[in-house]
Amino acid sequence: DAEITQSPRHKITETGRQVTLACHQTWNHNNMFWYRQDLGHGLRLIHYSYGVQDTNKGEVSDGYSVSRSNTEDLPLTLESAASSQTSVYFCASSEATGVTEAFFGQGTRLTVV
Amino acid sequence: GENVEQHPSTLSVQEGDSAVIKCTYSDSASNYFPWYKQELGKRPQLIIDIRSNVGEKKDQRIAVTLNKTAKHFSLHITETQPEDSAVYFCAARSGGGADGLTFGKGTHLIIQP
Numbered sequence: 001d002a003e004i005t006q007s008p009r010h011k012i013t014e015t016g017r018q019v020t021l022a023c024h025q026t027w028n029h030n031n032m033f034w035y036r037q038d039l040g041h042g043l044r045l046i047h048y049s050y051g052v053q054d055t056n057k058g059e060v061s062d063g064y065s066v067s068r069s070n071t072e073d074l075p076l077t078l079e080s081a082a083s084s085q086t087s088v089y090f091c092a093s094s095e096a097t098g099v100t101e102a103f104f105g106q107g108t109r110l111t112v113v
Numbered sequence: 114g115e116n117v118e119q120h121p122s123t124l125s126v127q128e129g130d131s132a133v134i135k136c137t138y139s140d141s142a143s144n145y146f147p148w149y150k151q152e153l154g155k156r157p158q159l160i161i162d163i164r165s166n167v168g169e170k171k172d173q174r175i176a177v178t179l180n181k182t183a184k185h186f187s188l189h190i191t192e193t194q195p196e197d198s199a200v201y202f203c204a205a206r207s208g209g210g211a212d213g214l215t216f217g218k219g220t221h222l223i224i225q226p
Contacts, residue, residue, distance in 0.1 A: 033213045033214075035213070035216075040218065041218060042119075042202060042216045042217055042218040042219050043157070043202065043204075043214075043216040044216070045213040045214070045215070048213045058213055059114070059215075090156065090157070101147065101159050101162065102147070102159075102214060104156040104157050104158070105156060106155075106156050107156055
């Protein structure tokens with residue numbers, strides 16, 4: 001069955017370190033998204049991609065970057081982790097055409113100490 | 114950009130009663146309005162969605178209504194059951210459908226036995 005998976009599920013890192021969170025989907029979806037979830041803020045869009053070599057900034061993109069070298073993967077990089085980036089991160093994907101459901105990964109809980 | 118407001122933040126109802134969660138959006142170009150359910154520690158999962166050319170949609174005990182003029186939409190759950198306890202998020206997507214969803218901050222629904 002097609003799915004979307006994130007790794008790692010949990011990560012603890014130190015302030016200032018570079019961290020990369022992986023997202024892999026087998027739906028063959030062109031659209032992929034990264035959200036962060038914090039209490040009181042719901043889910044906020046970090047970056048998104050319409051397809052290979054395409055990336056776009058979302059609402060809370062400062063301190064994050066993404067790259068899209070193939071259809072299946074959209075890794076999220078924190079260039080220099082900060083305590084404010086402690087959060088649960090969700091990756092999602094959807095079909096390119098029309099308005100369709102977004103499928104979410106299981107989430108990655110990141111703690112920056 | 115789009116702004117989605119969701120109310121209430123917490124809703125407690127007796128088992129068997131109905132629950133209503135309301136959302137408003139700001140971008141009149143938004144054309145897709147999904148509702149996600151998130152159980153503790155799990156990923157958000159789509160429970161129902163509605164497109165801007167439809168006023169109401171029903172799926173068993175769950176229904177969504179959309180008022181484009183007033184820019185608000187609501188989730189209705191009838192005959193609530195303990196397994197309905199979760200956090201519910203409304204969302205809106207503007208434009209052609211490829212942009213990420215803008216989420217409300219969530220409603221914690223508690224079903225009292």
